[in-house]
Amino acid sequence: MATVVRMPAVLAGSTEAALQSWLVEEGAQVSVGHPIADIETEKAVVEYAAEAEGTVAGFLVPVGENVAVGTPILVLADPGESVEAAVLAAADLTGEADAAGPSTATDAASPEQSGAPEPSEAPEPSEPRAPAEPAPDPLPTGPSPDDHGGRRFASPIVRRLARERGLDLGLLRGTGPGGRIVRRDLDALREDPAPEVPAPSAASAAPAGVAPAPAVPVDAGATATSTDFVDVPATGMRRAIARRLTESVTTIPQFQLVADIRVDALLELRGRIAEQTGAKVSVNDFVVKAVGAALRDVPDANAIWLDGTIRRFERADIGIAVAVEGGLVTPVVRGVDRMPVGALAEAGRALAERARAGGLRQDDLEGGSFAVSNLGMFGTREFTAIINPPHSGILAVGAAAPRAVVVDGALAIATVMTVTLTADHRVVDGALAAQWMAAFTEHVEHPLGLLL
Structure with a gap:
């Protein structure tokens, strides 16, 4: 059975780390103690050695990506095991192929988790679905040719972010190994802007008999599009x-x-x-x-x-x-x-x-x-x-x-x-x-x- 290699807690106090480089290639045979990756934490670069033996079946995290400690990063296949079987077995082992529904396996599949309203009447299996409005997302949506039986593979952090943003992973096509949905797929997805709610007029909002307050001029330099500052994302070292x-x-x-x-x-x-x-x-x-x-x-x-x-x-x-x-x-x-x-x-x-x-x-x-x-x-x-x-x-x-x-x-x-x-x-x-x-x-x- 395939072995899942997870991001180790290589440095005391570290909650996440980034893959600086892979030291092995797909198809390579590794043994216990064989160096497989250079892992960059907030303060140091650590050479990480394999704790199990097998054949490198696939990389689950690209070089340079920052992931939480415990996130699956690599799949090792047993001798004679195919890459596809190893990836599927790894998904089952990590619990990323959720069996909540017959056609999808994401945490955002149910209305309670995704925030989408529950339909009042489910369509018959033979009824064709009405085409949905085209989403502004530049990524391709719908079933992926890499899907395995309708399953969707996504890391725990991706599923959590999808829940927080109210996104349905079932509509995304992953760009990671084996069609896996990775964080950059979520970051590239533009969320629909919230509809504008017209503000009540001053005359209608003010109590009867009270004159509305005079309008206060707005400083044009204090708008949200001001270019007087730059927000620089904090590095891992700065966060540490x-x-x-x-x-x-x-x-x-x-x-x-x-x-x-x-x-x-x-x-x-x-x-x-x-x-x-x-x-x-x-x-x-x-x-x-x-x-x-x-x-x-x-x-x-x-x-x-x-x-x-x-x-x-x-x-x-x-x-x-x-x-x-x-x-x-x-x-x-x-x-x-x-x-x-x-x-x-x-x-x-x-x-x-x-x-x-x-x-x-x-x-x-x-x-x-x-x-x-x-x-x-x-x-x-x-x-x-x-x-x-x-x-x-x-x-x-x-x-x-x-x-x-x-x-x-x-x-x-x-x-x-x-x-x-x-x-x-x-x-x-x-x-x-x-x-x-x-x-x-x-x-x-x-x-x-x-x-x-």
């Missing part, structure tokens, strides 16, 4: 950012601590390393290393809130915010507290390059208890970052710049960097956050210890 950060600010009790840190010694050390070894170590690499060292010094802060419990970690895995086209990702560097600064710099660069190329893997984005977001390279002096769940803290790093400071009771000039810690109060209390900030400041202002 909106969902996760809304969840963060509405479910996590967050508070902030701010510190001004002198970084003259750190900048001097960085220059000496570059001069003597040629290693490319950025200020942010030192900052991330100092975050890991502070988490080692204050282990109670290296924890996350997890379903009513606090999970503490033995090592410091830290997410580094990377700006990419259309949004932001936070890949995680493992074991920062035990990693030399040079190795940390290389690991951070590799993750950033893969992020900008869209090549992050699922495990690159998972784990960690803390994150760093640095906008100093843009000249931003100070800002507040939002926690990326399930992390319990994020450090916002501003630009280092010369400022007036007081040293031993006298004014002096120093290079100062403002950092803002946002912490999850369920895990980190104010005193613990202050203790961590003090440890971080000590490591940044005396950076030689970070090389040990």
Whole structure:
């Protein structure tokens, strides 16, 4: 019997994903563990391997289409099974061939589901049906030559959209594999405009004895056809950012601590390393290393809130915010507290390059208890970052710049960097956050210890 391959939940929290590319062709023989597709989620591209064996009988989702997790995407046929039989068996397995009626199998076939009025008298089987008015839909309608016994194949999301829009899938001819109705078929269908209802005149609408209000001139620039704005559909990554950060600010009790840190010694050390070894170590690499060292010094802060419990970690895995086209990702560097600064710099660069190329893997984005977001390279002096769940803290790093400071009771000039810690109060209390900030400041202002 045919095997239905469904869109997997390849990334925690993902509700939908898109097929970036198929790695197999129709007729190819696949075995368990054989890569069959590259799947693009909101934050990464994941290579998906087959969990069953068989012959590729057909693709149910075209490349580039975004579908919900659990949607059938591929049919695998058993040895000797025809493509047609595999597709029909797959439709039966997924429940997409509904047996509600003798001639159609869509959820919109009944009047209660489609919103169409129920006819008062059903025509006799021998009576010819009156021709319906031509629909404005450019797609061909009526029975499709690819129909199998009157059945209509459509994915769950297509059937749901049809119900919401009051459309009858029985009148559509699918353009997908085997005559399958896909989302683009619905999107191409223009719905009939609602009939205009004449508004009552002011004289008839006003109560007797009350003069109608004078007409108010309408601004021509405020019409629905205004071109003063453009609605840009949100990408999957942007929707994911909106969902996760809304969840963060509405479910996590967050508070902030701010510190001004002198970084003259750190900048001097960085220059000496570059001069003597040629290693490319950025200020942010030192900052991330100092975050890991502070988490080692204050282990109670290296924890996350997890379903009513606090999970503490033995090592410091830290997410580094990377700006990419259309949004932001936070890949995680493992074991920062035990990693030399040079190795940390290389690991951070590799993750950033893969992020900008869209090549992050699922495990690159998972784990960690803390994150760093640095906008100093843009000249931003100070800002507040939002926690990326399930992390319990994020450090916002501003630009280092010369400022007036007081040293031993006298004014002096120093290079100062403002950092803002946002912490999850369920895990980190104010005193613990202050203790961590003090440890971080000590490591940044005396950076030689970070090389040990």
